[in-house]
Amino acid sequence: MEMAHEEIRQAYQMLGQEATAYDGMITCSTFFGRMICKLVWDMNKADNDRYLQLALSGIPEDFAGKLLEVPVGTGVLTMPVYRKLENADVTCLDYSADMMATAQKRAAASSLSHVRFLRGDVGALPFEDERFDTVLSLNGFHAFPDKEAAYRETFRVLKPGGVFCGCFYIRGENRSTDWFIRHFYEPKGFFTPPFETAESLNKRLESLYTSVTLETVKSMACFCCRKRKKENAS
Numbered sequence: 077m078e079m080a081h082e083e084i085r086q087a088y089q090m091l092g093q094e095a096t097a098y099d100g101m102i103t104c105s106t107f108f109g110r111m112i113c114k115l116v117w118d119m120n121k122a123d124n125d126r127y128l129q130l131a132l133s134g135i136p137e138d139f140a141g142k143l144l145e146v147p148v149g150t151g152v153l154t155m156p157v158y159r160k161l162e163n164a165d166v167t168c169l170d171y172s173a174d175m176m177a178t179a180q181k182r183a184a185a186s187s188l189s190h191v192r193f194l195r196g197d198v199g200a201l202p203f204e205d206e207r208f209d210t211v212l213s214l215n216g217f218h219a220f221p222d223k224e225a226a227y228r229e230t231f232r233v234l235k236p237g238g239v240f241c242g243c244f245y246i247r248g249e250n251r252s253t254d255w256f257i258r259h260f261y262e263p264k265g266f267f268t269p270p271f272e273t274a275e276s277l278n279k280r281l282e283s284l285y286t287s288v289t290l291e292t293v294k295s296m297a298c299f300c301c302r303k304r305k306k307e308n309a310s
């Protein structure tokens with residue numbers, strides 16, 4: 077397990093140092109980014125924007141509670157969101173200090189004093205049970221080495237009634253994407269199997285959460301669900 081963590085850390089250390097290329101890819105906005113989006117994901121900018129919008133749809137515009145984002149990466153997708161959530165209390169966590177350094181610079185440039193950063197492992201979150209109103213995870217579960225621990229920990233730190241939402245790669249939607257993942261992303265340590273399918277993810281979320289919505293955009297699964305309230309809670 078430690079080895080897997082180290083390989084993933086090194087892979088994202090390299091990406092963190094190439095934050096501009098990474099950001100262009102994840103937002104499908106630069107020439108290089110658009111090429112990768114099309115070639116690997118069969119997505120154009122509209123598809124890319126659509127999956128992000130779905131993944132973030134669990135966070136209301138006036139959200140004012142405690143939110144955990146894991147993994148934050150370079151923060152390119154979420155710092156613009158947090159600029160508008162000035163009454164929220166946001167904690168961002170990532171395993172890679174290099175990826176997160178870019179996110180921290182972004183937050184500082186916009187004076188986001190309600191956003192804090194913590195380096196850590198999603199499989200051993202340094203928070204007490206039921207601390208957060210929302211847990212957001214964008215493009216994380218396909219990278220995490222110990223997915224069972226990640227599901228367990230994100231569930232544990234969420235309050236009953238709280239929202240778990242985000243997106244990640246699922247296999248079985250597009251053969252060409254699956255091929256690129258297996259032959260390029262896995263060997264580089266960016267993605268780590270086993271991967272969910274739409275069916276297995278839906279089943280897993282249904283077993284843990286209530287009000288599950290799951291929508292796919294190409295090979296990206298976007299989900300939103302709620303942790304059940306306790307039986308005797310009003």
Ligand SMILES: C[S@@+](CC[C@H](N)C(=O)[O-])C[C@H]1O[C@@H](n2cnc3c(N)ncnc32)[C@H](O)[C@@H]1O
Nearest residue numbers: 088147148149170171172175197198214215219
């Ligand atoms: C594809 S990036 C996604 C980052 C960001 N959410 C985004 O969408 O741009 C995957 C991130 O997962 C982080 N990561 C991998 N394993 C992790 C772990 N066990 N705990 C926390 N973060 C981890 C990596 O450091 C990397 O920043």
